[in-house]
Amino acid sequence: MTYRNPPTTPRKSATFDDYTLSEIRRAAATGIYDIRGAGAKRKLPHFDDLLFLGASISRYPLEGYRERCDTSVVLGSRHARKPIELKIPITIAGMSFGSLSGPAKEALGRGATLSGTSTTTGDGGMTEEERGHSKTLVYQYLPSRYGMNPRDLRRADAIEVVVGQGAKPGGGGMLLGQKISDRVAEMRTLPKGIDQRSASRHPDWTGPDDLEIKILELREITDWEKPIYVKVGGARPYYDTALAVKAGADVVVVDGMQGGTAATQEVFIENVGQPTLACIRPAVQALQDLGMHRKVQLIVSGGIRNGADVAKALALGVDAVSIGTAALVALGDNDPRWEADYNALGTTAGAYDDWHEGRDPAGITTQDPELMKRVDPIAAGRRLANYLKVMTLEAQTIARACGKNSLHNLEPEDLVALSIEAAAMAGVPLAGTSWIPGKNGF
């Protein structure tokens, strides 16, 4: 009888995990980098790593169903003659017509309007669908300037100068040929079916001094009526916020790396930029150092999912948050009801991110006339409004428990962190200690 050595259990590498191996094989087979939609999927320090303390002997709570907890926010009060007032501090982030279907844009407008908040155009100009169905519409001013015109500038409620976005700070937009229908092509002044790789820099300004002059021009064109936002990706939030304020912004929007994109290289999404949690305190600090906190409003986006995330962001000092991916999910993105269709595309509900291919089973990230029928803009708008309502109620629940009669009265003192990383990023103590990493020399 021969003796056989006991076998070892097959061991996969933590470094070369299944996903990594599949990506190497894919790259070797195709010779091109992977492009996808959405934001960073890797695990990152996030709002889940923070907890609220709630009330105690020294802090008394507000009655959950009886005492008022204000949720409204005014944006653009610094220079604009017509600042905008939102009922809730949760806005809809910029997503283009082109990357999204017309009915999806309409649904975003409907949902936002029902909730008393704003929606935002994207890298494709303003459509009648979204202007008509959005009570408050923010018009993005992007490097590509697709569809830009003074008439739309004047019928917008605010203007957002986009310098960057969290999924790709330093990268331009991308819309591949499959999604360039006649209408999309016409709005962007480009031939049908070509890959549109938008510029990453603005064509007529570079740097903070130019930005100041550009903002002056936009204000002059619109007779100083509109709030002007400056949106940056989560790259250097302290300096970008300070420079945006210096350039004259009314509102600064900071988008962390979990913020989504319609289409970008996977390597870019996962390896450039900072997590949302890491961006907030530096941005708030910049405003405080300039004496502009609450005078210039701060909007933060990237991975906001529920009322707890909203409350935590506000407690760290932001004035409002913005949602993109979560809004699409409320509309019906990645819904398991289309599982068979997702499987046919080689993926599964919850993981589908090939938004650039225009074959979205949920009918949201497509220009296919048949697929887009799957979005009923009225019903989808209602779902978005329901979701925004739930987020708001959740945030109020937490704020009342912390004794706050306004979401904006939440403060860092209400928070602790579950990890050293989150404690350092958020500037709040590690739970059970008084230790804030990086503070007081430790």
Added chain:
Amino acid sequence: MPATPMSKAEREPGNAHSQASRVFDLSVHSLRELNQALHKLTPGSNETAWEVLNPKGSHSVAVGVDQPVSIDVRGSVGYYCAGMNDGAAITVHGSAGPGVGENMMSGSIVIKGDASQYAGATGRGGLLVIEGNASSRCGISMKGIDIVVHGNIGHMSAFMAQSGNLVVLGDAGDALGDSIYEARLFVRGKVESLGADCIAKEMRPEHIELLQALLDKAGVTGVKASEFKRYGSARKLYNFNIDNADAY
């Protein structure tokens, strides 16, 4: 540049209904007053002629005008003069800073002197004439505008130019038409180098006709359309192909 002698009407700013031009002296009135007065114009207004004195390099002079009035700016301007112009005929009797006529929709802009960077950037329509030279990135991302430059243009001009016509009577700098889409470029002089996916193209009769019409419209005399070469997109980068990656 000194202002021209003023008529009686011109000495009285805000003289709204005079037959002479309405004069706005930027050493007396603010930029905001000027632009708001221009924006208040309605179709059929008899205030069809405007004159702006002492711009002294101000930014955003006469931006967002949307009525077919004529505006003479007496002196040099800073950034974004005539930005987003939609129908006005604006003449700068001096030189223009960066981004003159950016995103013009329609109308015309004439620069008697030179223009700085990004002249006519993202313009969608109308005619921009630069009687001197234009700096780098002239016609960047143009989307339908016609630009005629009497002198030379700098590097990276017509970068990502989508639509419209850029006519240069002199020379063009490095990387002309880099990543160009469907815009047409006509250069009479030397081109330092062409950018990615930009190539020389045949001048067919329809191009000669188009160019001659543009030269006439821009008031260019003594120059024949046949003296120009045409440049445009090779259309090889329209859809991503890994074998073209070295072009970037």
